[in-house]
Amino acid sequence: MTSAHPSLNLSDELLIAKGRHRACYQHPTNAELCIKVHLNAHDDLETIREVRYFKWLHRGHEKLAGIADYCGKVSTNLGTGYVYELVKDYDGQVSKTLEHYLKNLDDTLLQAIDISSAYREFKRALQRQYISMMNLKTYNIVFRKESETKGHFYLVDNLGSANLLPLSYFFKSIASRMLRRKFLRFESLVAERYHFSLD
Ligand SMILES: Nc1ncnc2c1ncn2[C@@H]1O[C@H](COP(=O)(O)OP(=O)(O)OP(=O)(O)O)[C@@H](O)[C@H]1O
Numbered sequence: 001m002t003s004a005h006p007s008l009n010l011s012d013e014l015l016i017a018k019g020r021h022r023a024c025y026q027h028p029t030n031a032e033l034c035i036k037v038h039l040n041a042h043d044d045l046e047t048i049r050e051v052r053y054f055k056w057l058h059r060g061h062e063k064l065a066g067i068a069d070y071c072g073k074v075s076t077n078l079g080t081g082y083v084y085e086l087v088k089d090y091d092g093q094v095s096k097t098l099e100h101y102l103k104n105l106d107d108t109l110l111q112a113i114d115i116s117s118a119y120r121e122f123k124r125a126l127q128r129q130y131i132s133m134m135n136l137k138t139y140n141i142v143f144r145k146e147s148e149t150k151g152h153f154y155l156v157d158n159l160g161s162a163n164l165l166p167l168s169y170f171f172k173s174i175a176s177r178m179l180r181r182k183f184l185r186f187e188s189l190v191a192e193r194y195h196f197s198l199d
C-alpha cells in the first residue's frame with residue numbers, strides 16, 4: 001500500500017516498555033521523544049481524552065512542570081503514534097518508574113536519592129498548575145535522575161478527566177480538591193504496599 005505520508009518504522013529494538021493499553025517506543029529519528037501506539041487499535045479512547053486535555057493545557061503557553069508533554073501525532077507501521085517528550089536520566093538512559101525504585105531499593109537507598117523531596121516538589125508542581133488526572137499509579141510516574149543523588153518526577157500517563165463534563169478544567173477549587181484527594185490516596189497506597197512514606 002502506498003501513502004502520501006511515509007510512516008515511521010517502530011522496530012522491536014526501539015521498544016521502551018509496554019503498559020496495559022499502549023507500547024512506548026523510542027522515536028526513530030529524535031532521541032528526545034517517544035512514540036506511543038495502541039496495542040489494540042480500537043482501544044484509543046483514553047489517549048484521545050488525554051490529547052484533548054493536553055491541547056487545553058497548551059493554551060496556557062507555559063512549559064509544563066512535572067509532566068512529559070504531548071507533541072503531536074505521527075503515522076507508524078503500528079498504526080497512529082502519539083508523540084511525547086521522552087524522560088531521560090543524566091546519563092542518557094530512559095528514566096525508570098517510581099514502581100521500579102520502590103520494588104528494587106530499600107529505604108536507605110530511596111532516601112539517598114531523595115525520593116521524598118522529589119515527590120513533594122512533584123505534588124506542588126501539579127497543584128500549582130491545577131492538573132486534572134486519573135488515579136495516580138506508581139508505574140505512571142518516572143523518576144528522572146539528574147545526578148547520583150537527586151532527581152525529579154514526571155507524570156507520563158493518565159492525564160485529564162474521564163467526566164463528560166470535566167468541571168476540574170474550569171474550576172480551580174475543584175481541581176485542587178481532587179488533586180489533594182488523589183495524592184492522599186496514592187500516598188496511603190504506597191505506604192501500605194511498599195511500607196514507604198512518600199511525604
Ligand atoms: N514519556 C516517557 N518517558 C519515559 N518513559 C515512558 C514515557 N511514557 C511511558 N514510559 C514508559 O512506558 C510505560 C508504558 O507507557 P504508558 O503508561 O503510557 O502505557 P499505558 O498502556 O497507557 O499504561 P497503563 O497500563 O497505565 O494504562 C510506562 O510505564 C513507562 O515505563
Ligand SMILES: [Mg+2]
Pocket residue numbers: 019020139140157
Ligand atoms: Mg501507564
